[in-house]
Amino acid sequence: MTAQVTAPGVAPARAAEPGVGPLLRDWRKRRRVSQLELSIRADSSARHISFIETGRARPSEEMVLRLADRLDVPVRERNTLLLAAGYAPRFTETALDDPAMDAVREGLDRLLRGYEPYPAVVVDGTYTVVAANQGVAMLLEGVPEKLLAPPLNSMRLTLHPEGLAPRIRNLREWRGHLLDQMERQLALHRSPALRAVYDEVAAYPPPGSGAWQDEPPAEDASALRSVAGPSFALPMIIEHDGRVLSFLSSISTFNTPMDVTVAELAIETFVPADPATVAYLTSRAA
Numbered sequence: 001m002t003a004q005v006t007a008p009g010v011a012p013a014r015a016a017e018p019g020v021g022p023l024l025r026d027w028r029k030r031r032r033v034s035q036l037e038l039s040i041r042a043d044s045s046a047r048h049i050s051f052i053e054t055g056r057a058r059p060s061e062e063m064v065l066r067l068a069d070r071l072d073v074p075v076r077e078r079n080t081l082l083l084a085a086g087y088a089p090r091f092t093e094t095a096l097d098d099p100a101m102d103a104v105r106e107g108l109d110r111l112l113r114g115y116e117p118y119p120a121v122v123v124d125g126t127y128t129v130v131a132a133n134q135g136v137a138m139l140l141e142g143v144p145e146k147l148l149a150p151p152l153n154s155m156r157l158t159l160h161p162e163g164l165a166p167r168i169r170n171l172r173e174w175r176g177h178l179l180d181q182m183e184r185q186l187a188l189h190r191s192p193a194l195r196a197v198y199d200e201v202a203a204y205p206p207p208g209s210g211a212w213q214d215e216p217p218a219e220d221a222s223a224l225r226s227v228a229g230p231s232f233a234l235p236m237i238i239e240h241d242g243r244v245l246s247f248l249s250s251i252s253t254f255n256t257p258m259d260v261t262v263a264e265l266a267i268e269t270f271v272p273a274d275p276a277t278v279a280y281l282t283s284r285a286a
Contacts (some may be wrong), residue, residue: 017103020064025053029072030188041070061087074189075263076125093260096130104262105131117267119247125264126193127155133271138284139164154268155182159201169237169244171207176241177234234258235273243280246273 003141028038035053037044042063059067060216064085068078079089094100112120112133119135129152140148144162160173163279168174182198185191219250235246256282257263 019055020081021053021055023081023084024067027073031071033071038070039185048158050268059085073182075257076260079191091258096261098234111267117281118272120267121154122267123154125191126197127153129154144223153197155197159204161204164238167239169239173234173237211252243278245277247271
């Protein structure tokens with residue numbers, strides 16, 4: 001299971017780069033919070049927040065971290081704010097295969113194994129796969145080797161015309177959901193690596209275009225609903241070995257992470273959405 005998370009590091013602050021004030025102002029606007037509301041959250045004053053944003057006041061290290069916390073700034077970007085304010089980074093970035101991460105790796109291993117036979121996968125902030133269980137391996141049966149060469153990327157595996165995409169019965173809806181999810185992340189994170197992944201997968205030809213050798217079945221909405229069951233959430237409806245399986249997706253992250261790597265890990269589990277899917281996966285496991 002051990003794999004190294006590779007993510008863009010934090011670049012040292014340079015004189016040409018904006019100070020902490022403009023960066024904090026940008027995060028405040030991203031979160032759609034006024035100076036007055038932020039001052040109340042941070043137990044400060046709107047005047048002091050204004051002075052920080054315009055560079056008339058230099059915030060303390062504690063104030064930078066408090067404002068970042070109230071604005072829900074990602075851990076990696078909190079290091080960037082500290083550097084811009086002239087302080088040392090507070091949060092480490094430890095490779096997942098480092099001995100110091102043994103407890104994290106073992107915990108993820110137990111979680112993935114315990115979830116079998118249902119699929120579960122762990123990805124980093126750019127959707128690079130760092131761990132997966134046998135349920136995921138089952139879904140990837142038949143995917144070309146070139147797409148399975150490391151580093152695996154879950155978005156690429158799902159949306160590539162030679163990956164899982166031709167098997168997904170509601171591909172238009174599922175593709176739209178995944179692209180929307182990435183767009184929301186990009187609106188809140190400065191991540192050139194994530195932007196590159198988004199640009200790549202968004203450029204894949206949509207289902208039904210001439211680039212598809214075998215066009216996915218054009219199911220009408222009522223037929224898909226009958227396969228998926230009740231509409232509690234958008235399911236992924238996928239064909240496997242002549243069967244139609246239906247899954248709901250759930251994503252979990254670590255609470256109050258103190259390391260950049262841990263902060264960017266996400267565990268995605270696929271919950272069977274109908275009894276037929278449960279029965280099929282259980283029979284395969286047996």
